[in-house]
Amino acid sequence: MNRTERRTTPSARPQFWRVALRTCVIAGSTNLLFLLIFLAVGSPILAWVSVGSMTVYAIAYWAIRQRKNKLGVGLIWSEVVIHAALGILLIGWGSGFHYYLLVFIPALAVTLKRSKAIAALLVLWVLYTGLFVMSELIPPLQPLVSRAALDGVNLFNLTVVFAMFSYLALFYIETVIEGQRALRKLASTDMLTGLKNRRHMTEVGEAEISRAERFAMPLSVLLIDADHFKLINDIFSHQKGDEVLCCLTKLLRTELRQHDVIGRWGGEEFLVLLPNTTLENAQLLAERIRGTVKDFRWQELLKDELAVSISIGVTQLLPNETLNRLINRADKALHSSKANGRNRVTAVAA
Ligand SMILES: Nc1nc2c(ncn2[C@@H]2O[C@H](COP(=O)(O)OP(=O)(O)OP(=O)(O)O)[C@@H](O)[C@H]2O)c(=O)[nH]1
Incomplete structure (x- = not known):
């Protein structure tokens, strides 16, 4: 300046x-x-x-x-x-x-x-x-x-x-x-959704990994991606697509606990850090989030029968693991959810 x-x-x-x-x-x-x-x-x-x-x-x-x-x-x-x-x-x-x-x-x-x-x-x-x-x-x-x-x-x-x-x-x-x-x-906020941006999530992620290791606590992550989002943009406009992202943000926030951390990881991709949470519990939470999104009254927003769904990849931090490797594994799990038909949760342990 x-x-x-x-x-x-x-x-x-x-x-x-x-x-x-x-x-x-x-x-x-x-x-x-x-x-x-x-x-x-x-x-x-x-x-x-x-x-x-x-x-x-x-x-x-x-x-x-x-x-x-x-x-x-x-x-x-x-x-x-x-x-x-x-x-x-x-x-x-x-x-x-x-x-x-x-x-x-x-x-x-x-x-x-x-x-x-x-x-x-x-x-x-x-x-x-x-x-x-x-x-x-x-x-x-x-x-x-x-x-x-x-x-x-x-x-x-x-x-x-x-x-x-x-x-x-x-x-x-x-x-x-x-x-x-x-x-x-x-510098740390995503302008559209108001969530933490990728840069900030990387910092928080690294801090959470250190904390989990220091206190020998489990740490799980969810990588969440909106399904066929390109189609939503193409059918309803980019602006409606933005509204869907904001609505998804609200839905995700309501399902999370206060100390869970959510951020926008990419275009239509969200990363959630779940401190002190095992893979089993993270999977249960992911299923609940998926259901909430699927059951939401999207007709009111889109004025159409088409419903928005999400796919989720879940994984838990392994000993001495970096954030990069942790998220790569969550990404692989997310890809499995996409490959297996979308609107689903896939959890991988290692
Ligand atoms: N409206 C809106 N669209 C975005 C934003 N960021 C990314 N996108 C769009 O999100 C779409 C993502 O498309 P793809 O990566 O092909 O994924 P997809 O259509 O969701 O398909 P799958 O992930 O395989 O289910 C692209 O069309 C991007 O332009 C945003 O901030 N707003």
Whole structure:
């Protein structure tokens, strides 16, 4: 996935706007505290600025809820820049209002394309250093009553920005983990049936073999194949064929226990791993599944008298056997079922 795709991933967008809404609430509440602080330390202009800021965040919140996203984000950013500049101009660099501008660094880097992000970060740097130079050249227009009051404001701003960075970092890592989880699911799932795909079944199969050997438990497998599936596609359409596969999936799932593992092994072929199951019990289960599929009311789906049936090959893991050999034997058993007329179960021990 390249950088452009990452920045436009649709699933990341709702989360971004959720963060923007939360930012409005947190920043609005912070400005309420500012109002009280500046009334207490005798800076009425900054107290009024806080009232203005609360109004701006309320409008930005409304705008984002109304999906007027550009307006919302524009308001948030303008407020931060103007508030920082006014704070520094009125009570000086020591107030720490410039810390808020630093929050733009991850926000710009994560949301913009690389070239735009670099340009925006450069503008931010010029703005930040420009404010510092301004504070060096122009003494505070309305200094606070004492150094302690200024340090208090600085500490407050530092704490808020610290919390904002922590929140952003946690949000970022959560988004990454969520994305990884979604990708892992996509890579291991068959899109049509929602079952585990062949790649994942191979991994699970190998893990089940190790487990069976470690705990000296039996492990059986079923290889299930829909009969004359090409005919179903040809007569009823490929789409109906897909519906039949999904319906088969549901039927198979209902017959299995919670710790049995089912996956789509090929086009119309399913693999079932049956931990802690002997060949005899696996054969009984296979017969039950075959009967369930045969007896299902296929007429309702196909609007035809033709019924869908399945053939099954059953076998049990032998000592020191690989997954490949185990499945090859199940495949041979499946072929016997096909060769002997289909709609049947064949079990082979070795
Ligand atoms: N609708 C649909 N068809 C699929 C899918 N995957 C494979 N198939 C079809 O399944 C059919 C399998 O045909 P064959 O391998 O000849 O087997 P069959 O017709 O089931 O015959 P037997 O297995 O011998 O009973 C092919 O026509 C494939 O195109 C799928 O995802 N959807």
